[in-house]
Amino acid sequence: xxxxxxxxxxxxxxxxxxxxxxxxxxxxxxxxxxxxxxxxxxxxxxxxxxxxxxxxxxxxxxxxxxxxxxxxxxxxxxxxxxxxxxxxxxxxxxx
Amino acid sequence: xxxxxxxxxxxxxxxxxxxxxxxxxxxxxxxxxxxxxxxxxxxxxxxxxxxxxxxxxxxxxxxxxxxxxxxxxxxxxxxxxxxxxxxxxxxxxxxxxxxxxxxxxxxxxxxxxxxxxxxxxxxxxxxxxxxxxxxxxxxxxxxxxxxxxxxxxxxxxxxxxxxxxxxxxxxxxxxxxxxxxxxxxxxxxxxxxxxxxxxxxxxxxxxxxxxxxxxxxxxxxxxxxxxxxxxxxxxxxxxxxxxxxxxxxx
Numbered sequence: 001x002x003x004x005x006x007x008x009x010x011x012x013x014x015x016x017x018x019x020x021x022x023x024x025x026x027x028x029x030x031x032x033x034x035x036x037x038x039x040x041x042x043x044x045x046x047x048x049x050x051x052x053x054x055x056x057x058x059x060x061x062x063x064x065x066x067x068x069x070x071x072x073x074x075x076x077x078x079x080x081x082x083x084x085x086x087x088x089x090x091x092x093x094x095x
Numbered sequence: 096x097x098x099x100x101x102x103x104x105x106x107x108x109x110x111x112x113x114x115x116x117x118x119x120x121x122x123x124x125x126x127x128x129x130x131x132x133x134x135x136x137x138x139x140x141x142x143x144x145x146x147x148x149x150x151x152x153x154x155x156x157x158x159x160x161x162x163x164x165x166x167x168x169x170x171x172x173x174x175x176x177x178x179x180x181x182x183x184x185x186x187x188x189x190x191x192x193x194x195x196x197x198x199x200x201x202x203x204x205x206x207x208x209x210x211x212x213x214x215x216x217x218x219x220x221x222x223x224x225x226x227x228x229x230x231x232x233x234x235x236x237x238x239x240x241x242x243x244x245x246x247x248x249x250x251x252x253x254x255x256x257x258x259x260x261x262x263x264x265x266x267x268x269x270x271x272x273x274x275x276x277x278x279x280x281x282x283x284x285x286x287x288x289x290x291x292x293x294x295x296x297x298x299x300x301x302x303x304x305x306x307x308x309x310x311x312x313x314x315x316x317x318x319x320x321x322x323x324x325x326x327x328x329x330x331x332x333x334x335x336x337x338x339x340x341x342x343x344x345x
Contacts, residue, residue: 006127027129030240037233038129043138 009035011042013049021053029054073077099275101156102175104216105165106272106318108148109176112166113326114197115141116333121133124186133233135192139340140226147219154215159178167337169328178317179262180324188241188248189255195234196259196296200266201227203291204283212280244304252305256330260308265293272318 024043029035032035035054049063063071067079075081097105118138125131149162164315174181179197184190205227210219241248276282300307315323336343 028127028130034236034240036238038133042129043131045132045136 006030009039009054010057010060012055013039013043014051015049016047021051024048026057027054030056045046097156100213101152101264102272102282103276104148104152104155106177106296108145108165110172110180110197111141112145113146113174113176113180113329114194115139115145116329117180118190118194120184121190134190137148137230137233140230144219144223144226151213151215163337167334171322172320173327173331174317174322174330175320176317177265178315178323179259179260179265181323181329182259182262182319183325185255185258186251188251189258191234191241191251192252192255193236193259195238195299196263197266198227198230198234198287199295199299200263200285200292201290202231203295204285207283208289210280211282216281228242231295238299238305239303242300242305249304252303256300256305257308261311261313262309262315264313265318268314268318270319283331 008026009029010026011024013024014021027035027038029038032054032070036052037082038056039052043049115138118134118141120134121131123131125134145166146162149165153162153165154161177197179193183191184193201223205220205224207218209224210216211220219238238252239297242252243249267286269284269286273282273284277284297307315321317323317326
């Protein structure tokens with residue numbers, strides 16, 4: 001049995017108190033069902049989660065690391081996009 | 096001869112202990128990293144079940160033997176596991192098939208034992224049922240994939256089934272232990288579980304394109320303490336430390 005033939009799957013775990021699934025790693029598995037089982041066995045052995053997602057790694061569309069300057073740097077000097085300049089009425093607490 | 100309730104619990108305890116020990120032999124030798132961890136998880140579940148059951152057997156016996164003494168200081172003839180669980184691992188197909196056949200059995204036994212008149216046994220059954228359901232699920236998937244896989248994987252699964260199937264008859268053989276524990280509602284006679292077990296197993300075998308081997312008169316006798324030559328070789332490394340350094344702690 002050759003691992004090269006098994007596709008890679010990205011694993012997302014929702015923790016007991018978490019609201020969202022967080023990426024925690026990847027597993028090799030031949031199909032979706034075994035991918036979930038492998039993810040369960042590798043990443044939730046110590047009560048890390050209550051829900052699992054797996055997705056084929058090659059189904060994830062990723063941004064190009066070389067495109068970082070044009071994608072992300074322009075946001076750096078646009079501090080007015082942060083909501084810190086608004087004065088909140090006293091009645092609105094906990095923002 | 097032990098009290099029937101002790102015999103009954105030891106059959107389950109020793110089965111769990113030996114399956115756990117056999118699967119532990121594969122730690123670090125799995126076909127892929129993920130399956131290595133999956134197999135070891137199952138082994139740890141089995142050893143956990145064995146600890147609870149051995150402790151219960153010791154309490155029922157009332158001779159002051161705890162789980163460690165029962166696990167590490169009994170000889171082959173005192174073990175009560177069905178022979179199926181002491182056989183060597185063989186190839187990966189045989190490993191998953193054994194776990195599948197036996198966990199399919201436990202998968203119908205544990206729910207029935209949850210209504211045991213013994214509160215401890217009922218609690219162990221409730222806890223173990225969840226673990227066992229996953230063991231069965233995981234190994235059933237492998238049986239299907241390998242049985243309905245390549246020519247070679249199919250051939251190996253067929254060989255594994257031919258080799259292991261005769262040992263499943265022992266799971267459903269009846270003796271005085273079954274009679275005694277069913278009288279007061281302590282246990283369930285294993286023989287009554289054969290039909291639900293067959294239905295559960297045959298569904299998977301059919302999907303795996305594996306034909307169920309014919310039943311034969313062969314009947315192994317591990318439950319009564321008559322074992323194969325393999326058990327001694329399994330116990331030697333398992334018991335070595337406690338035998339050489341009795342009561343060792345670390």
